[in-house]
Amino acid sequence: MASPPKPISRAYSRIPRWWRRVLVANRHLNIYRGLEIVAASVLVVMVVSSYFALTSSPGAAKPIPSAQAAAMLVGTLIPALALIVLFGRRVAIRRAGDTTARLHVKLVFFFSLVAAVPTLLVAVFASFLFQSGGELTDRSRGILENATNLARGYYAENQRDIADETTAMAGDLRYVMQKYPFTSQDFAEQFYLQVLARELNESAIIQQLPDGKMGVAAIADPDEDTQRERISPDTLKRLQAGTPVVVTPTEERIEAVTPLDLKNGVFLYNARNSDAEAISQWQRAQSVLQSYDLLTEQARVLQLRFNLALFAVSLALVWLAVWFALRFADRQVKPLAQLVTAAREVGSGNYALRVAGRKGTDEIGLLNRAFNRMTEQIESQTDALMGANHQLAERRAFIETVLQSITAGIVSLDLQGQIVLMNTSAQHLLLEGEGQPPLGQELEAIAPQIATLVRSGASSGIVQSSKDGELLTLAVKVAPAADGHVITFEDITRQLLDQRQAAWSDVAR
Numbered sequence: 001m002a003s004p005p006k007p008i009s010r011a012y013s014r015i016p017r018w019w020r021r022v023l024v025a026n027r028h029l030n031i032y033r034g035l036e037i038v039a040a041s042v043l044v045v046m047v048v049s050s051y052f053a054l055t056s057s058p059g060a061a062k063p064i065p066s067a068q069a070a071a072m073l074v075g076t077l078i079p080a081l082a083l084i085v086l087f088g089r090r091v092a093i094r095r096a097g098d099t100t101a102r103l104h105v106k107l108v109f110f111f112s113l114v115a116a117v118p119t120l121l122v123a124v125f126a127s128f129l130f131q132s133g134g135e136l137t138d139r140s141r142g143i144l145e146n147a148t149n150l151a152r153g154y155y156a157e158n159q160r161d162i163a164d165e166t167t168a169m170a171g172d173l174r175y176v177m178q179k180y181p182f183t184s185q186d187f188a189e190q191f192y193l194q195v196l197a198r199e200l201n202e203s204a205i206i207q208q209l210p211d212g213k214m215g216v217a218a219i220a221d222p223d224e225d226t227q228r229e230r231i232s233p234d235t236l237k238r239l240q241a242g243t244p245v246v247v248t249p250t251e252e253r254i255e256a257v258t259p260l261d262l263k264n265g266v267f268l269y270n271a272r273n274s275d276a277e278a279i280s281q282w283q284r285a286q287s288v289l290q291s292y293d294l295l296t297e298q299a300r301v302l303q304l305r306f307n308l309a310l311f312a313v314s315l316a317l318v319w320l321a322v323w324f325a326l327r328f329a330d331r332q333v334k335p336l337a338q339l340v341t342a343a344r345e346v347g348s349g350n351y352a353l354r355v356a357g358r359k360g361t362d363e364i365g366l367l368n369r370a371f372n373r374m375t376e377q378i379e380s381q382t383d384a385l386m387g388a389n390h391q392l393a394e395r396r397a398f399i400e401t402v403l404q405s406i407t408a409g410i411v412s413l414d415l416q417g418q419i420v421l422m423n424t425s426a427q428h429l430l431l432e433g434e435g436q437p438p439l440g441q442e443l444e445a446i447a448p449q450i451a452t453l454v455r456s457g458a459s460s461g462i463v464q465s466s467k468d469g470e471l472l473t474l475a476v477k478v479a480p481a482a483d484g485h486v487i488t489f490e491d492i493t494r495q496l497l498d499q500r501q502a503a504w505s506d507v508a509r
Contacts, residue, residue, distance in 0.1 A: 036086045043079040050076065054304070070127045073307050077120060080311075081318050085112040088322035092329060103336070107329040108322060115321030119314045126310055158272070159254055163245045165198045166256040166270045173205070173260060173268060182217045195220040201253065201273045206231055208265030217266070230269045231257055239267065335364045339371055351379040407490070409474075414484040417442050417451065429474065429491055432467060443487075454478055454485055462492075 050072045088108045172194055180187035182205065195203045205218040216226045235246045235257055245258040253271045260266040338355055345353050353375060355368045409426030411419060422430075422437040430447050431438070444451040449463035453476055460477045473496055476489040 032086060032089065036083065039079040039082040039086065043076060043083065046072070046075040046079065069303065069307060070124055073127050073310060074120070074124055077123060077311060077314055080315055081112075081116045081120065084315065084318050084322055085109065085116065088112055088326065092326060095326065095330065103329070103333050107332070108325040111321050111325030111328070112318060116318050119317050123310045123314045127307060159247045159249055162254045162256045162270060162272050163247045165200070166258050166268060167245050169194050169198055169203075169270065170258045170260055170268045177260070188218065191218055192220055198270075199272070200270050202269075202271040204230060204269045205260065206267050206269055208236075208267075230255070231267060332364070335368060339367065342371065342375075346375055346378070351375055351382050409487075409489045409491075411443065411450075411487040411489075412481070412484065413443055413454070413487065417444065417454070417484075419443055419446070420484065426489075429467065429472065429489070430465065450474075450476055450487060450489065454487065463489075 053068070053072065085108075089105050092105050092108045173191065176187055176190045180190070191203070191205070200220070202222075203220040204216055206214050207217045209215050214229070214231055219226060232248075235248065238246050239257065239259050239262070245256055248255045248257075253273050255269070255271045257267055257269050260268050335355075342353050342355050354372050404424050406423065407425055409429045410421070410423045411426050411430075412421035414420050419437070419439055419441055422439070427437055438446060442451075443454070447463075447465060449465055453461045453463060458478065460475070463474050463476055465472050465474055471493075472491055473493045474489040475492045476487060479486045479488070
């Protein structure tokens with residue numbers, strides 16, 4: 001019974017000293033409670049710092065940089081996952097008890113680690129991927145802005161060109177007006193030549209009438225539409241205020257108006273059709289750019305929602321893994337706890353106990369069946385031993401009764417010559433007075449003559465012993481036994497006396 005602790009102590013001595021100190025410190029100090037406090041503190045600090053980083057940044061409408069977003073996500077995710085794992089450990093200890101708590105904790109920790117590490121890596125990768133997509137979109141926006149600026153520049157160049165052409169044509173027509181009147185054929189020819197040379201789609205000389213209406217003095221228009229209003233009141237005000245030329249762009253054409261004779265209210269109107277394809281591309285680019293600007297305004301909100309979703313999903317996955325670990329640990333460790341309890345009861349003597357757990361083909365089922373077979377064998381062997389002991393007890397009682405009823409004295413000695421058994425007749429022949437048999441004493445102290453006969457190795461002999469002042473003659477027989485000697489002797493004093501008296505009687509006759 002003293003040998004089993006030695007391997008444990010030797011195994012414990014192989015553990016490094018620093019680790020033994022850690023284990024001892026862990027017993028005295030609750031390290032896991034400290035880890036829970038540290039994880040909760042780090043989580044609170046990261047949440048508060050992330051809140052201030054999001055609310056105090058100057059570019060509130062711009063996305064957070066990918067490195068900063070990933071750092072905030074990882075910084076809050078790690079302590080949160082640690083809290084879940086530690087909480088799962090606490091639940092495992094509470095549900096398992098003291099006997100199987102370590103196995104529960106190991107299973108829960110293993111499942112939590114298997115779920116937490118890949119979840120953390122996937123969350124970081126997804127966060128970086130999302131932020132990288134936003135950075136690529138910034139470069140795409142630059143391309144869209146360049147295309148929009150190019151289309152806008154092309155459109156503005158057309159406006160400047162029609163304005164310059166109109167101003168130059170007005171100067172040429174003023175020179176022609178000095179030579180020819182409006183109604184002359186020469187003025188009309190010069191006017192049409194100016195329109196063709198400057199690639200205009202429409203041109204007209206408009207004069208303000210005394211009643212304030214605008215009349216067409218000369219026109220170059222394929223539709224010959226003289227009723228359409230070509231100079232708006234706003235344009236007229238600007239020209240009268242001193243603006244040299246007023247350009248009005250529309251989707252179909254670019255119109256330009258400049259005064260020929262501002263004092264007499266004569267104005268030159270020119271129009272050139274717009275490039276429909278260029279305008280359409282510019283409008284599409286402008287629409288895409290506006291949509292992108294709207295998306296950019298919501299970029300930080302979308303980024304925060306995405307990171308929060310990653311955070312929540314990661315926590316849910318790890319918590320689900322811890323829950324499955326607890327269920328799995330309960331299923332796997334509960335039979336072991338039952339076996340531990342059953343083993344304790346068997347150790348206390350309840351050999352009829354049987355484990356009613358799983359009996360499947362897995363290791364737990366095999367262990368349960370082996371335990372039941374073991375207890376069954378122990379019970380049967382115990383019953384057999386108890387029956388044998390009962391028989392031995394009966395036989396011993398019978399032998400002791402027989403020994404006590406025999407008139408011959410019987411003494412059993414061990415190898416050291418100490419008395420193991422002495423019947424009543426032996427006590428009556430060897431001891432003086434009544435009392436308990438001198439078990440455990442040496443025969444030399446009680447019957448030295450018999451002890452001398454035993455040491456001599458003789459199998460029988462006649463010895464004389466004194467009791468109560470009377471000299472007794474004993475016939476002794478010594479039989480060797482496995483663990484000593486068995487001595488039987490009888491008092492033949494009366495027999496010798498009778499024989500002697502019979503002899504004297506014969507002599508007297």
